Amino acid sequence: MEAATNARPVIIAGAGIAGLTAALAFASKGFPVKLFERAPALEEVGAGLQLSPNATRILDRLGVLARFRSKAVQPEAIELRRATDLTVIARMPLGAGAEARWGAPYLVAHRADLQAALLEQVATNPAIALRTGATVEGIAFTDSGITVSTPQENAAEQVQAALVVGADGVWSRLRGVIHPSGGSRFTGYVAWRAILPATPLRGAIPADRVSAFLHPRFHLIAYPVRAGSQINLVAFTKGGSLSRGWDNQADPAPLKDALERAAPALARLVEGAAPWTAWPLHVVDRRSAWFDSRGMVLVGDAAHAMTPFAAQGAAIAIEDAAVLADQISGQPGDIAVALSRYDKLRRPRIKRVARRGAFNRFVWHAWGPIAMSRDLVLRLRSEERLMSDFDWLYGWDASAPRQIS
Numbered sequence: 001m002e003a004a005t006n007a008r009p010v011i012i013a014g015a016g017i018a019g020l021t022a023a024l025a026f027a028s029k030g031f032p033v034k035l036f037e038r039a040p041a042l043e044e045v046g047a048g049l050q051l052s053p054n055a056t057r058i059l060d061r062l063g064v065l066a067r068f069r070s071k072a073v074q075p076e077a078i079e080l081r082r083a084t085d086l087t088v089i090a091r092m093p094l095g096a097g098a099e100a101r102w103g104a105p106y107l108v109a110h111r112a113d114l115q116a117a118l119l120e121q122v123a124t125n126p127a128i129a130l131r132t133g134a135t136v137e138g139i140a141f142t143d144s145g146i147t148v149s150t151p152q153e154n155a156a157e158q159v160q161a162a163l164v165v166g167a168d169g170v171w172s173r174l175r176g177v178i179h180p181s182g183g184s185r186f187t188g189y190v191a192w193r194a195i196l197p198a199t200p201l202r203g204a205i206p207a208d209r210v211s212a213f214l215h216p217r218f219h220l221i222a223y224p225v226r227a228g229s230q231i232n233l234v235a236f237t238k239g240g241s242l243s244r245g246w247d248n249q250a251d252p253a254p255l256k257d258a259l260e261r262a263a264p265a266l267a268r269l270v271e272g273a274a275p276w277t278a279w280p281l282h283v284v285d286r287r288s289a290w291f292d293s294r295g296m297v298l299v300g301d302a303a304h305a306m307t308p309f310a311a312q313g314a315a316i317a318i319e320d321a322a323v324l325a326d327q328i329s330g331q332p333g334d335i336a337v338a339l340s341r342y343d344k345l346r347r348p349r350i351k352r353v354a355r356r357g358a359f360n361r362f363v364w365h366a367w368g369p370i371a372m373s374r375d376l377v378l379r380l381r382s383e384e385r386l387m388s389d390f391d392w393l394y395g396w397d398a399s400a401p402r403q404i405s
Contacts, residue, residue: 021062187307218258
């Protein structure tokens with residue numbers, strides 16, 4: 001398949017971060033792209049997100065970083081604190097030093113600001129056609145290729161595709177085409193989200209860094225967004241399953257109960273941060289199939305949704321998009337080989353990131369002697385050593401994905 005001359009488009013289902021990045025990545029390789037989003041309009045969803053250098057260097061190459069960097073914040077550090085007394089356990093520098101070390105900035109931003117920048121960049125590219133209110137429902141594999149059906153008011157549009165990319169999130173509808181029994185699984189954890197004006201919080205939560213407050217019953221992450229005018233809060237507790245979605249209006253009583261033994265300033269902050277929205281954390285078995293060699297593949301949460309405890313959900317989806325486009329463009333005429341190579345490149349990376357997230361969850365919720373040992377080890381670890389621990393993660397470059405095994 002020659003990217004520059006192929007008339008059949010790459011079809012992408014889902015216009016979230018994964019889908020929009022994939023559209024830009026494929027268009028940059030010369031592919032025509034049709035991007036379908038089942039929502040009638042692309043609305044502001046979610047809250048804050050962390051974008052480590054492994055993601056921002058890709059966004060920079062795609063022309064997106066410059067569009068939203070003024071709305072993002074480059075934090076000076078990540079600090080781990082005990083939630084009971086707010087004592088700093090460990091500090092890893094970020095800022096300009098981290099950008100020099102890893103070749104791209106570590107940023108925190110509102111998800112809507114990143115999505116808006118991606119959409120702006122998509123709109124400038126004539127190779128990408130975006131349609132909202134369109135669901136990809138029928139996928140037929142034939143000897144001549146792939147046909148995708150999208151319902152219209154009175155009929156269904158049939159589109160011949162070179163490749164179908166499922167970027168429709170953790171509750172993916174397209175996952176069932178590749179793996180019929182591959183649904184998501186509720187983890188037993190709930191993410192509680194709120195955004196507050198930054199000014200009243202000065203002194204309570206530093207506005208120039210990412211702060212993680214650790215406790216056996218919860219952990220809470222706080223960082224600035226919207227050019228520092230707001231503070232994003234996200235807390236994680238055990239909880240019951242909720243309806244699917246980012247913005248369940250749930251009673252925050254479980255969160256307040258979890259903070260009973262937290263420092264009073266932190267408990268007051270949570271009490272005054274209403275309204276909180278709740279998001280049930282679902283994961284997808286990453287051992288499941290991600291692709292069909294006949295020309296379909298999943299990316300981002302649709303393929304391997306994981307818990308957010310390594311702050312890599314958006315970054316990994318961005319990585320997926322870049323590596324996939326690179327592999328498809330590098331294997332003209334053989335989609336099956338390209339998808340197999342993509343799969344082999346991504347699985348070790350995803351496994352390692354997921355393990356890091358599981359490790360963080362265990363350590364951050366530790367109690368008793370384990371928590372005491374954690375605090376001692378972290379205090380003895382130099383800032384340089386803490387940074388070096390993340391070279392494999394933040395220093396990863398999509399243009400040389402074989403560096404990680």
